[in-house]
Amino acid sequence: MKKLLFALLLYSPLLAGAQAATWKVDRDHSSVAFSVTHLVISEVEGNFKNFEGELKAAKPDFSDATITFSVDVFSISTGNDPRDNHLKSNDFLNAEKYPKMTFKSTSFTRITEGKYLLEGDLTIRDVTKSVKFNVTYGGTAKDPANKLRAGFKANTYINRFDYNLKWDKMTEAGGMVVDKMVNIELKLELIKQ
Template sequence: MIKLLYAVLLCSPVWAFAQTVTWKADRERSVVRFSVNHLVISKVDGVFKNFEGDMTSKGPDFSDATVSFTVDVFSINTGDAPRDNHLKSNDFFNAEKHPAMTFKSSSLTKVTNGKYLLTGDLTIRDVTKQVKFNVAYGGTTKDATGKQRATFKVNTYLNRFDYHLKWDKLTEAGGMVVDKMVNIELKLEFVQQ
């Protein structure tokens, strides 16, 4: 019986016995950023200062990872307080009623070495839609305390109208004051727990 058990263990794939590892986003070393065309000829950049990100994975290449993310809408910062207040209003995020944006992954597909496609449900305001993010894995290393750290760059474009962020004015020339397409870029550093 012992020989049979030993043979099964030898023939079983290593990943079958791998432990699930939990990672948390380090807010001090991560950035959740967006940019949008403004008045046709310029861009407005902004960040969300408060967010929480969790990831679990068994494999060292993160191909089986699941990701969840929550962003505090009230923490939006474009460097202009009146504009930030407008973005928190019902014209855009309606932060009083919908104070958080959430993301829950459904798959992480390896495209090439170090490149992934992250798919999942993104909820903004009262709308949940499936979105795809391009992910570039930067690598994993140990920090001074011996904890593992992994870095990722994540980006996509979203149509803000899809999420009821529908404030819309035109310039004198007929262009949109705020474009409907928004570039989302995250630079994330996760710490193994």
């Protein structure tokens, strides 16, 4: 009897984990975008074309979710080739040396109906910092192929200087050409596997 009890205690976390469903990001119906203030007076927007992500959760409200995400730095696009090349250079992301940005969740907390706080570790270049995303859950629906999909929006602000993206020039009036604060917004559609 003691051996049976010991075996149940030993394997129960594995059995519980086995019930978790896996959801993968559908890149064709998702986006990873950013914006930053330019010359103090306007904003420049951009996005990353190549990325992948996965969510695992056993609970139907996703409150026990674990999330991993990666972005291909070379896929950055702001609609301007010289600017994109500058962003890929060592002044900013140094894509040659650090071709991926990654995120790994540490918690996904339900705040109210459809609202969550996602916390985790974001790595850009060789720097990893804890960040918080405000997340809105849009619900689930079946697509024409009878696959279950879930929709989420997530946003946060990061200080690019924290990640050694320290290129800077000042305007004549003393403001920054490129602000240090960057808004990140993800619109994600995930498919249950």
